[in-house]
Amino acid sequence: MPELPEVETIVRTLRPALVGAEIAAAETRWTRTVAFPSARQFRERIRGQRVLGVGRRAKFIHLQLSDYSLFVHLRMSGDLYIKEDGYKPEKHDRLILRLASRGTGTRGLVFNDARKFGRVWLTDDPDSVVGDLGPEPLSDAFTPAWLHENLRRRHRQLKPLLLDQRFLAGLGNIYTDEALHAARLHPQAASDSVTRKQAERLHAAIRAALTEGIRRNGASIDWAYRGGEFQNYFRVYDRQGSPCPVCGTKIVKLAVGQRGTHVCPKCQKKRSV
DNA sequence: CACGTCACCTGCGTGC
DNA sequence: TGCACGCAGGTGACGT
Numbered sequence: 001m002p003e004l005p006e007v008e009t010i011v012r013t014l015r016p017a018l019v020g021a022e023i024a025a026a027e028t029r030w031t032r033t034v035a036f037p038s039a040r041q042f043r044e045r046i047r048g049q050r051v052l053g054v055g056r057r058a059k060f061i062h063l064q065l066s067d068y069s070l071f072v073h074l075r076m077s078g079d080l081y082i083k084e085d086g087y088k089p090e091k092h093d094r095l096i097l098r099l100a101s102r103g104t105g106t107r108g109l110v111f112n113d114a115r116k117f118g119r120v121w122l123t124d125d126p127d128s129v130v131g132d133l134g135p136e137p138l139s140d141a142f143t144p145a146w147l148h149e150n151l152r153r154r155h156r157q158l159k160p161l162l163l164d165q166r167f168l169a170g171l172g173n174i175y176t177d178e179a180l181h182a183a184r185l186h187p188q189a190a191s192d193s194v195t196r197k198q199a200e201r202l203h204a205a206i207r208a209a210l211t212e213g214i215r216r217n218g219a220s221i222d223w224a225y226r227g228g229e230f231q232n233y234f235r236v237y238d239r240q241g242s243p244c245p246v247c248g249t250k251i252v253k254l255a256v257g258q259r260g261t262h263v264c265p266k267c268q269k270k271r272s273v
Numbered sequence: 274c275a276c277g278t279c280a281c282c283t284g285c286g287t288g289c
Numbered sequence: 290t291g292c293a294c295g296c297a298g299g300t301g302a303c304g305t
Binding site for chain 1: 300
Binding site: 077116 | 275278281
Protein backbone atom coordinates (compact mmCIF):
# COMPACT_ATOMS: atom_id res chain seq x y z
CA MET A 1 0.00 0.00 0.00
CA PRO A 2 2.04 2.75 1.28
CA GLU A 3 3.98 4.96 -1.06
CA LEU A 4 6.42 7.68 -0.14
CA PRO A 5 3.93 10.04 1.57
CA GLU A 6 2.36 7.27 3.66
CA VAL A 7 5.78 6.02 4.73
CA GLU A 8 6.88 9.56 5.55
CA THR A 9 3.76 9.99 7.68
CA ILE A 10 4.54 6.83 9.60
CA VAL A 11 8.16 7.89 10.11
CA ARG A 12 7.12 11.26 11.50
CA THR A 13 4.69 9.57 13.87
CA LEU A 14 7.18 7.00 15.10
CA ARG A 15 10.26 9.19 15.45
CA PRO A 16 9.45 10.93 18.75
CA ALA A 17 8.31 7.67 20.31
CA LEU A 18 11.32 5.63 19.22
CA VAL A 19 14.44 7.77 19.39
CA GLY A 20 16.32 6.84 22.53
CA ALA A 21 14.40 3.62 23.12
CA GLU A 22 16.19 0.34 23.65
CA ILE A 23 15.07 -2.85 21.97
CA ALA A 24 14.83 -5.42 24.75
CA ALA A 25 13.74 -8.35 22.63
CA ALA A 26 12.23 -9.35 19.31
CA GLU A 27 9.39 -11.76 18.69
CA THR A 28 9.21 -13.12 15.16
CA ARG A 29 5.71 -14.40 14.54
CA TRP A 30 6.06 -15.06 10.79
CA THR A 31 9.68 -15.81 10.08
CA ARG A 32 9.63 -14.98 6.37
CA THR A 33 8.98 -11.37 7.37
CA VAL A 34 12.68 -11.23 8.27
CA ALA A 35 14.49 -10.97 4.94
CA PHE A 36 17.94 -10.75 6.51
CA PRO A 37 19.58 -12.29 8.48
CA SER A 38 17.89 -15.48 9.68
CA ALA A 39 15.06 -14.97 12.16
CA ARG A 40 17.19 -16.44 14.91
CA GLN A 41 20.16 -14.17 14.20
CA PHE A 42 17.80 -11.24 13.88
CA ARG A 43 16.48 -11.84 17.39
CA GLU A 44 19.97 -12.24 18.81
CA ARG A 45 21.54 -9.23 17.13
CA ILE A 46 18.77 -6.73 17.77
CA ARG A 47 18.57 -7.38 21.48
CA GLY A 48 20.01 -4.43 23.41
CA GLN A 49 20.24 -2.14 20.38
CA ARG A 50 19.31 1.50 20.96
CA VAL A 51 17.35 3.56 18.43
CA LEU A 52 19.51 6.51 17.42
CA GLY A 53 17.36 7.83 14.58
CA VAL A 54 14.28 7.18 12.49
CA GLY A 55 14.26 8.06 8.81
CA ARG A 56 13.03 7.12 5.37
CA ARG A 57 14.64 6.16 2.07
CA ALA A 58 12.06 5.87 -0.70
CA LYS A 59 9.45 3.49 0.73
CA PHE A 60 11.83 2.02 3.29
CA ILE A 61 11.59 2.97 6.94
CA HIS A 62 15.09 3.20 8.38
CA LEU A 63 15.87 2.83 12.08
CA GLN A 64 19.46 3.67 12.84
CA LEU A 65 20.45 1.42 15.72
CA SER A 66 23.64 1.40 17.79
CA ASP A 67 25.37 -1.16 15.58
CA TYR A 68 22.97 -1.86 12.72
CA SER A 69 20.48 -0.39 10.32
CA LEU A 70 16.97 -1.79 10.58
CA PHE A 71 15.00 -1.38 7.34
CA VAL A 72 11.28 -2.04 7.09
CA HIS A 73 9.37 -2.24 3.80
CA LEU A 74 5.59 -2.32 4.20
CA ARG A 75 4.86 -3.53 0.66
CA MET A 76 1.08 -3.76 0.12
CA SER A 77 -0.50 -4.18 3.51
CA GLY A 78 2.13 -3.58 6.17
CA ASP A 79 1.93 -1.09 8.99
CA LEU A 80 4.23 -0.19 11.85
CA TYR A 81 3.04 1.26 15.12
CA ILE A 82 3.61 1.52 18.83
CA LYS A 83 1.49 -0.52 21.21
CA GLU A 84 1.36 0.36 24.83
CA ASP A 85 1.98 -1.92 27.74
CA GLY A 86 -0.10 -5.04 28.06
CA TYR A 87 -1.36 -5.34 24.48
CA LYS A 88 -2.29 -8.72 23.08
CA PRO A 89 -0.76 -9.59 19.71
CA GLU A 90 -3.33 -9.25 16.99
CA LYS A 91 -4.13 -11.47 14.08
CA HIS A 92 -1.66 -10.12 11.55
CA ASP A 93 1.18 -9.05 13.81
CA ARG A 94 4.29 -10.51 12.16
CA LEU A 95 7.08 -9.01 14.25
CA ILE A 96 7.13 -7.38 17.66
CA LEU A 97 10.05 -5.45 19.09
CA ARG A 98 9.74 -5.00 22.81
CA LEU A 99 10.97 -1.57 23.82
CA ALA A 100 12.45 -0.45 27.10
CA SER A 101 12.15 3.32 27.26
CA ARG A 102 13.25 5.59 30.03
CA GLY A 103 10.54 5.82 32.62
CA THR A 104 7.80 3.97 30.78
CA GLY A 105 6.93 0.32 30.88
CA THR A 106 7.45 -2.18 28.12
CA ARG A 107 5.96 -0.89 24.91
CA GLY A 108 6.04 -2.71 21.63
CA LEU A 109 6.93 -1.67 18.10
CA VAL A 110 4.61 -3.85 16.07
CA PHE A 111 4.85 -4.78 12.40
CA ASN A 112 1.39 -5.80 11.26
CA ASP A 113 0.96 -7.14 7.74
CA ALA A 114 -2.12 -9.01 6.55
CA ARG A 115 -0.68 -10.13 3.22
CA LYS A 116 2.78 -11.06 4.48
CA PHE A 117 4.56 -9.25 1.63
CA GLY A 118 6.38 -6.84 3.95
CA ARG A 119 10.00 -7.44 4.90
CA VAL A 120 12.59 -6.27 7.42
CA TRP A 121 16.39 -6.27 7.16
CA LEU A 122 18.93 -5.89 9.96
CA THR A 123 22.33 -5.11 8.50
CA ASP A 124 25.52 -3.14 8.97
CA ASP A 125 25.64 -2.56 5.21
CA PRO A 126 22.75 -0.24 4.24
CA ASP A 127 23.70 -0.37 0.56
CA SER A 128 22.88 -4.06 0.47
CA VAL A 129 19.25 -3.02 0.96
CA VAL A 130 18.85 0.46 -0.52
CA GLY A 131 21.97 0.77 -2.65
CA ASP A 132 20.28 0.35 -6.03
CA LEU A 133 17.53 2.91 -5.54
CA GLY A 134 17.11 5.90 -7.80
CA PRO A 135 17.04 9.46 -6.48
CA GLU A 136 14.58 10.72 -3.91
CA PRO A 137 11.95 12.73 -5.81
CA LEU A 138 11.94 15.45 -3.15
CA SER A 139 15.72 15.80 -3.02
CA ASP A 140 17.91 18.30 -4.82
CA ALA A 141 19.28 15.48 -6.98
CA PHE A 142 15.92 15.23 -8.73
CA THR A 143 15.78 18.08 -11.21
CA PRO A 144 13.81 18.66 -14.42
CA ALA A 145 17.02 18.33 -16.40
CA TRP A 146 17.87 15.02 -14.74
CA LEU A 147 14.38 13.71 -15.43
CA HIS A 148 14.39 14.77 -19.05
CA GLU A 149 17.82 13.35 -19.70
CA ASN A 150 17.09 10.02 -18.05
CA LEU A 151 13.66 9.59 -19.60
CA ARG A 152 15.25 10.00 -22.99
CA ARG A 153 17.97 7.53 -22.17
CA ARG A 154 15.43 4.68 -22.14
CA HIS A 155 12.65 3.51 -24.33
CA ARG A 156 9.97 2.61 -21.81
CA GLN A 157 6.34 3.32 -21.16
CA LEU A 158 6.23 6.27 -18.79
CA LYS A 159 4.29 4.70 -15.95
CA PRO A 160 6.24 1.47 -15.53
CA LEU A 161 9.43 3.50 -15.65
CA LEU A 162 8.21 5.88 -12.94
CA LEU A 163 7.25 2.88 -10.82
CA ASP A 164 10.73 1.39 -11.23
CA GLN A 165 12.43 2.16 -7.91
CA ARG A 166 15.88 1.97 -9.51
CA PHE A 167 14.87 4.83 -11.78
CA LEU A 168 13.12 7.05 -9.23
CA ALA A 169 12.48 5.91 -5.69
CA GLY A 170 9.21 6.40 -3.86
CA LEU A 171 6.38 6.60 -6.36
CA GLY A 172 3.68 3.93 -6.35
CA ASN A 173 0.46 3.37 -8.23
CA ILE A 174 -1.55 6.23 -6.75
CA TYR A 175 0.96 9.06 -6.96
CA THR A 176 2.13 8.01 -10.42
CA ASP A 177 -1.40 8.21 -11.81
CA GLU A 178 -1.96 11.52 -10.05
CA ALA A 179 1.30 13.02 -11.31
CA LEU A 180 0.83 11.85 -14.90
CA HIS A 181 -2.62 13.40 -14.99
CA ALA A 182 -1.40 16.69 -13.57
CA ALA A 183 1.39 16.69 -16.16
CA ARG A 184 -1.10 15.82 -18.93
CA LEU A 185 0.98 12.83 -19.99
CA HIS A 186 -0.30 9.41 -20.99
CA PRO A 187 1.01 6.54 -18.85
CA GLN A 188 1.90 4.59 -21.98
CA ALA A 189 3.71 7.40 -23.75
CA ALA A 190 7.27 6.46 -24.64
CA SER A 191 9.78 7.89 -22.19
CA ASP A 192 12.09 9.01 -25.00
CA SER A 193 9.29 10.99 -26.63
CA VAL A 194 8.98 13.35 -23.68
CA THR A 195 9.97 16.90 -24.51
CA ARG A 196 11.89 19.23 -22.28
CA LYS A 197 8.73 21.13 -21.47
CA GLN A 198 6.80 17.96 -20.68
CA ALA A 199 9.60 16.75 -18.41
CA GLU A 200 9.43 20.03 -16.55
CA ARG A 201 5.69 19.56 -16.08
CA LEU A 202 6.14 15.98 -14.95
CA HIS A 203 8.85 16.96 -12.49
CA ALA A 204 6.64 19.62 -10.96
CA ALA A 205 3.64 17.27 -10.93
CA ILE A 206 5.55 14.50 -9.14
CA ARG A 207 6.79 16.91 -6.49
CA ALA A 208 3.35 18.45 -6.07
CA ALA A 209 1.56 15.11 -5.74
CA LEU A 210 4.02 13.83 -3.14
CA THR A 211 4.11 17.09 -1.20
CA GLU A 212 0.34 17.27 -1.14
CA GLY A 213 0.18 13.63 -0.06
CA ILE A 214 2.52 14.29 2.83
CA ARG A 215 0.63 17.42 3.81
CA ARG A 216 -2.56 15.34 4.00
CA ASN A 217 -0.79 12.60 5.99
CA GLY A 218 -1.00 10.20 3.07
CA ALA A 219 -3.99 8.40 1.64
CA SER A 220 -6.14 6.03 3.69
CA ILE A 221 -7.79 3.29 1.69
CA ASP A 222 -8.78 0.33 3.85
CA TRP A 223 -6.42 2.03 6.19
CA ALA A 224 -8.25 4.65 8.16
CA TYR A 225 -6.16 4.43 11.30
CA ARG A 226 -3.50 6.89 10.15
CA GLY A 227 -6.02 9.59 9.56
CA GLY A 228 -4.59 10.37 6.16
CA GLU A 229 -7.02 12.21 3.93
CA PHE A 230 -5.33 12.47 0.56
CA GLN A 231 -7.84 9.97 -0.83
CA ASN A 232 -10.40 12.80 -0.74
CA TYR A 233 -8.31 14.78 -3.20
CA PHE A 234 -7.57 12.19 -5.89
CA ARG A 235 -7.77 13.63 -9.39
CA VAL A 236 -7.97 10.27 -11.18
CA TYR A 237 -6.97 7.37 -8.92
CA ASP A 238 -9.96 5.08 -8.28
CA ARG A 239 -12.21 7.69 -9.92
CA GLN A 240 -13.11 5.77 -13.10
CA GLY A 241 -16.49 6.93 -14.38
CA SER A 242 -16.27 10.22 -12.50
CA PRO A 243 -15.53 13.53 -14.18
CA CYS A 244 -12.00 14.75 -14.73
CA PRO A 245 -11.46 17.72 -12.40
CA VAL A 246 -9.94 19.68 -15.28
CA CYS A 247 -12.26 19.06 -18.24
CA GLY A 248 -15.18 16.98 -16.96
CA THR A 249 -14.54 14.01 -19.25
CA LYS A 250 -15.16 10.65 -17.61
CA ILE A 251 -12.05 9.08 -16.10
CA VAL A 252 -11.17 5.74 -17.66
CA LYS A 253 -9.44 2.79 -16.02
CA LEU A 254 -7.02 0.69 -18.00
CA ALA A 255 -4.25 -1.80 -17.33
CA VAL A 256 -0.66 -0.76 -17.83
CA GLY A 257 1.99 -3.27 -16.89
CA GLN A 258 -0.62 -5.26 -14.96
CA ARG A 259 -1.45 -2.27 -12.78
CA GLY A 260 -4.79 -0.54 -12.63
CA THR A 261 -4.25 2.83 -14.27
CA HIS A 262 -6.51 5.85 -14.30
CA VAL A 263 -6.49 8.48 -17.01
CA CYS A 264 -8.52 11.31 -18.46
CA PRO A 265 -8.78 10.37 -22.13
CA LYS A 266 -9.02 14.02 -23.12
CA CYS A 267 -6.24 15.51 -21.00
CA GLN A 268 -3.82 12.62 -21.44
CA LYS A 269 -3.14 11.66 -25.04
CA LYS A 270 -0.56 9.10 -26.05
CA ARG A 271 0.56 11.28 -28.87
CA SER A 272 2.23 14.37 -27.54
CA VAL A 273 0.02 17.35 -26.86
C1' DC B 274 16.75 -4.22 -23.01
C1' DA B 275 11.72 -3.96 -22.69
C1' DC B 276 7.74 -6.22 -21.57
C1' DG B 277 4.40 -9.93 -20.21
C1' DT B 278 3.28 -13.44 -16.73
C1' DC B 279 3.31 -15.45 -12.48
C1' DA B 280 4.33 -15.74 -7.61
C1' DC B 281 4.08 -14.13 -3.06
C1' DC B 282 -0.59 -13.66 0.53
C1' DT B 283 -5.05 -12.32 2.64
C1' DG B 284 -9.31 -9.85 2.73
C1' DC B 285 -13.06 -7.49 0.71
C1' DG B 286 -16.57 -6.15 -2.59
C1' DT B 287 -19.45 -7.80 -6.32
C1' DG B 288 -22.50 -10.57 -8.69
C1' DC B 289 -24.94 -14.79 -9.31
C1' DT C 290 -26.48 -16.61 2.93
C1' DG C 291 -22.94 -18.87 0.25
C1' DC C 292 -19.51 -18.95 -2.99
C1' DA C 293 -16.61 -18.00 -6.97
C1' DC C 294 -14.07 -14.41 -8.78
C1' DG C 295 -11.48 -10.32 -9.38
C1' DC C 296 -8.95 -6.88 -7.42
C1' DA C 297 -5.76 -4.40 -4.03
C1' DG C 298 -0.74 1.76 -1.96
C1' DG C 299 4.68 -3.71 -4.16
C1' DT C 300 8.36 -6.16 -5.88
C1' DG C 301 11.11 -9.81 -7.97
C1' DA C 302 12.00 -13.95 -10.77
C1' DC C 303 11.27 -15.76 -15.08
C1' DG C 304 10.59 -16.27 -20.17
C1' DT C 305 10.22 -14.21 -24.85
